Amino acid sequence: MDKVDAIVIGAGAVGLAVARALAHAGLETIACESQTAIGQGVSSRNSEVIHAGLYYAPGSLKARLCVRGKELLYELCASHGVSHRNCGKLVVACTGNEIAALRGLQDRAMANGVPVDWMDASQARELEPALQCVAALSSPTTGIVDSHGFMLALQGDFEAAGGMVALGSAVVSARLGKGGEPHVVTFADGSEVAARIVVNSAALHACALARHFEGLDQRFIPHDYFAKGSYYSLAGRAPFARLIYPAPADSWLGVHLTLDLGGQAKFGPDFEWLDVRDPSQIDYTVDPHRAHGFYSEVRRYWPALPDGALQPSYSGVRPKIHGPGELAPDFRIDGPSLHGVPGLVNLFGIESPGLTSALAIAEHVDALLGDAAA
Numbered sequence: 303m304d305k306v307d308a309i310v311i312g313a314g315a316v317g318l319a320v321a322r323a324l325a326h327a328g329l330e331t332i333a334c335e336s337q338t339a340i341g342q343g344v345s346s347r348n349s350e351v352i353h354a355g356l357y358y359a360p361g362s363l364k365a366r367l368c369v370r371g372k373e374l375l376y377e378l379c380a381s382h383g384v385s386h387r388n389c390g391k392l393v394v395a396c397t398g399n400e401i402a403a404l405r406g407l408q409d410r411a412m413a414n415g416v417p418v419d420w421m422d423a424s425q426a427r428e429l430e431p432a433l434q435c436v437a438a439l440s441s442p443t444t445g446i447v448d449s450h451g452f453m454l455a456l457q458g459d460f461e462a463a464g465g466m467v468a469l470g471s472a473v474v475s476a477r478l479g480k481g482g483e484p485h486v487v488t489f490a491d492g493s494e495v496a497a498r499i500v501v502n503s504a505a506l507h508a509c510a511l512a513r514h515f516e517g518l519d520q521r522f523i524p525h526d527y528f529a530k531g532s533y534y535s536l537a538g539r540a541p542f543a544r545l546i547y548p549a550p551a552d553s554w555l556g557v558h559l560t561l562d563l564g565g566q567a568k569f570g571p572d573f574e575w576l577d578v579r580d581p582s583q584i585d586y587t588v589d590p591h592r593a594h595g596f597y598s599e600v601r602r603y604w605p606a607l608p609d610g611a612l613q614p615s616y617s618g619v620r621p622k623i624h625g626p627g628e629l630a631p632d633f634r635i636d637g638p639s640l641h642g643v644p645g646l647v648n649l650f651g652i653e654s655p656g657l658t659s660a661l662a663i664a665e666h667v668d669a670l671l672g673d674a675a676a
Contacts, residue, residue, distance in 0.1 A: 306330045308499035309487050311473045311511065313337075314345035315449065315660040316652055317503035318456035318467075323664035324499065325463035332495070333465065334487075336472035336507075341453040344505045345657065347586070347618030349533075349560050349571070352376070352386065352445035353655040356393070357550065360413035363633040363666070368655040369414055371662035372443060375452070378661065382455040384448060385563050391444035391545040392426060394435035396602040400549040404439050407550060417442055432541040434605050444545060448563060449657060456660075476500060478517030478643050485645065499645040499674055501667060505652065506581040506621045512648050522641040524634060524650050527622040528578055531571025532588045534596060534612040540567030546603055557599040568615055569596055575626050576619065588614035623651035635663065637670030645674045 310321040313335035321333040337343070352372055358365035379386040395404045411418040419440040421429075426438035457467060472490040479485045484496040504511045509526035512518060540559065548556035557569055572592060578584055593612045600607050624631055634650035641648075647667050656663070 305496040306332050309497040310501045312503035313340045315453050315657050316663050319660040319664040320501050320667050322456050322460040323668045325460050325465035331465045333467045334471045335469050338470050350446050350449045352447050353658040354441045354444045355414045355416045356411045365414045367659040367662040371659035374661035384451045384455050386447040388445040391441040393439040393547045394603050395437045395549045403549040475514035502648045524623040527625050528576040529620045529622050530574040530576050532617040533568045533570035533615040534593045535615040536567040537611045557596050586617045588617050590614050620653040
């Protein structure tokens with residue numbers, strides 16, 4: 303049986319970042335990916351926003367890893383020539399009733415160490431003349447990134463450090479070692495590879511896969527849920543240079559306007575719980591009729607949005623570990639100190655801001671593994 307130091311399951315942004323960190327630590331590492339190319343899952347269906355860290359509870363993993371990951375991501379983009387733009391974002395209150403939510407967001411940003419600037423309506427319109435609002439919060443460290451370029455840079459670093467990406471290599475189960483024995487990972491073709499470190503970064507499949515880890519107490523595996531978000535692109539060019547988000551309501555950030563590196567605007571995502579148990583059953587088709595509800599929401603901050611201007615674009619699905627009506631939990635990055643299995647880390651519920659946080663998540667995983675990663 304072949305043996306390596308570490309196996310990372312999943313070659314999306316987070317998996318590649320973790321694999322890169324382990325390879326840089328001198329470990330012989332394989333990143334196993336079920337698809338025939340890197341980053342074809344959750345990482346290929348996101349907004350490509352570099353999040354500043356405004357929204358997350360102070361002290362949470364999401365807050366800390368987003369802020370740290372943002373810094374690392376900008377540094378990597380600069381050093382590796384990854385296309386990105388630090389365009390900034392305005393979070394806007396469209397009525398006086400939303401001022402309190404905006405002030406709350408300002409307080410949370412300050413607690414997280416994220417720079418923001420309060421603006422009245424005239425100051426916001428100086429920056430974005432097409433905008434309608436009564437106040438805005440400017441987030442100057444928000445940006446956009448070529449997510450696939452980012453992943454290619456991670457893959458390049460990983461392979462330069464001696465790592466290998468194994469494409470078309472679906473992991474189906476593992477036997478977790480005891481008493482210093484290595485873990486044995488089983489692939490769909492029946493082959494097996496032993497490793498003393500296994501990192502489950504399988505995104506939508508992470509919970510289901512962990513249920514097939516022999517030797518892991520099932521109490522440490524959360525229930526998985528899936529939530530779909532659809533995006534609609536704007537026909538024509540948007541009159542905005544920055545991202546525009548409405549003031550947050552509950553746990554949903556509203557229908558926001560994001561830009562790609564070519565200046566194309568898209569709106570979304572909306573939010574739709576899916577009644578599926580297996581990610582292979584997910585239908586990513588964007589329903590054109592769901593755009594109808596977008597117009598009134600967008601026109602609250604951009605009244606001039608033309609009729610018929612929104613076209614179905616793409617959708618993504620978030621790997622949730624909470625269901626409808628439940629409070630959204632923090633990232634679950636479960637290491638040996640939690641579940642008691644040396645050399646095992648499970649990444650559960652790594653949704654937004656997972657892309658921004660990827661490099662910081664890799665640092666955190668490396669720290670959780672401790673001596674095993676040395």
